[in-house]
Amino acid sequence: MIIVLKNDQATAAIEELKQHFGSQQEIFVHNNRVAIQNADPSDLTPAEQAAAQEIITDVPAAVQASRLFHPEDTIIKTPHSTIGGKNFTLMAGPCSVESAEHILKMAQVVKNAGATVLRGGAFKPRTSPYSFQGLGKEGLIALRNAADRLELDVVTEVMDVEQVPLVEAYTDIFQIGARNMQNFSLLKAVGKTRKPVMLKRGMSATVADVLNATEYIAAGGNHQIMIVERGIRTFDNKYTRNTFDVGVIPVLQKLTHYPVIADPSHAAGHTEFVTPLALAGVAAGANGLIVEIHDDPAHAFSDGAQALKPNEFNEMVVKTNAVRQALQSIE
Template structure:
């Protein structure tokens, strides 16, 4: 149940939340109180008199829902504003390979308008024999490069034991597609105050990703963004995954979280990355996260989908041009 309190009765939000605190999961946002498992019969006459609306038909992922949180979430980091009317470019190598290399890629990303430097120090790979990342030294290299160029860090955390350590170096946790339903990890990052990019799982539905985000929000961390990075369909012969561009406006209608498009993991091949990136911008994504490399043939991981510096610059120029032509998304009204 979501209770919408009338203007001028804001104190009632606190009173209701306190009364139910030991009986149910209770969340507040502005003039709204969400109480899991309750109904209007639980309210007193005084509480009902202060109530503008009671919404009992709401999504299971209540905190992420626009019914509970109507306005856009905007995540503010040291160098970026993510969500709302803002557009954020994020770029960097798939894996941190060395300090010299990540510094070089940071310069390329910055030149292309990126404010977030991405890079993996811990890599979940399909094969156990593939490069698994440099670990903590890689995080140090990434942090140093980002600080030198005035950028934020986005990097993957793979398990709950690494949350504290990775949190020392990153500005944004990335939860990869394979870990989207690693609920212990989601709970762990939910206890931090570090923003989280949650990537949609390879076979996850829209409800799946929203419920996964709810695990993070339930822990108290509401700084969440959702990344569409392509889903597994019946045909992956020509692209790595299928970019579900249609999920962007759907997620924006249902949820207040920023939606980021990852064309690199969707396309899997450099020749398709730019066009998929531009499709994401045109449909209204809050940002892009793109892999870049100056020598893709010798990249430690995922070189086949990395844009070379000149390709990234050309893509970024077009992306920002398209963004300037596309009005900020007008979110469709959500029916309770």
């Protein structure tokens, strides 16, 4: 249950509730709200009931992710970005870090377009074990140097628990890929850090699945979480790589306080569809976009088919800004 305490009694009531339940059940506190696992109103003392303004018994499993527990938007601040709430954050870069020279060139494109976060994979989970797997630490160094030179933040994928300390030293935001969304050991590991975490929805994950995955991160004490909709696997992937679930963006924003980011590149799988899906994500209210770009997609080390060329990326940014302005004009 979640207990919404009367403001003038909150401090004393929180201490009493911690003493009452803390040794037996998980208890979470956010401002004047206290969530207690496996408890119901009959377990409260008369004094605790008197201090309650409201008692919510229909509580989701992912209680820390829920707006019932945390009504206001989570705002994540990195050195160069403010993510969540009314802010819109643009993230872009190549799928893979291919060389120091290339990532710096792409970082300049990102910067010129007004984006504040540089993406790039140093470790790449590929469908085939014979495909390019990333440059590893060399890629992380190149990514960090390019971002620092142009005053950008870094988001890059961490694939397993052992990589967490290494990636943490170079990134501003951990990315948990779709294939690892339910790698609970990895979620626990990044939950123990204090770096923001970008969690991508799994290819077949329900809304409840992704919210429960965020709870593994939050349970470790890290509440700087953002959720990415990157398309899900459905019965038809002949024309697009995945099915972009645009409807899940407002659904997640209703259910959770975490920022929701749209990834039109992995949803589309083909360059010609990336911009339309980006516009759909923005129109649906996404808090930002993460987009793949490349100056020579035909020779990209990975996912070239879905990468926008610099001029195409710039055109996408112009169109997404126009959609955002139109939405702001009617608010």
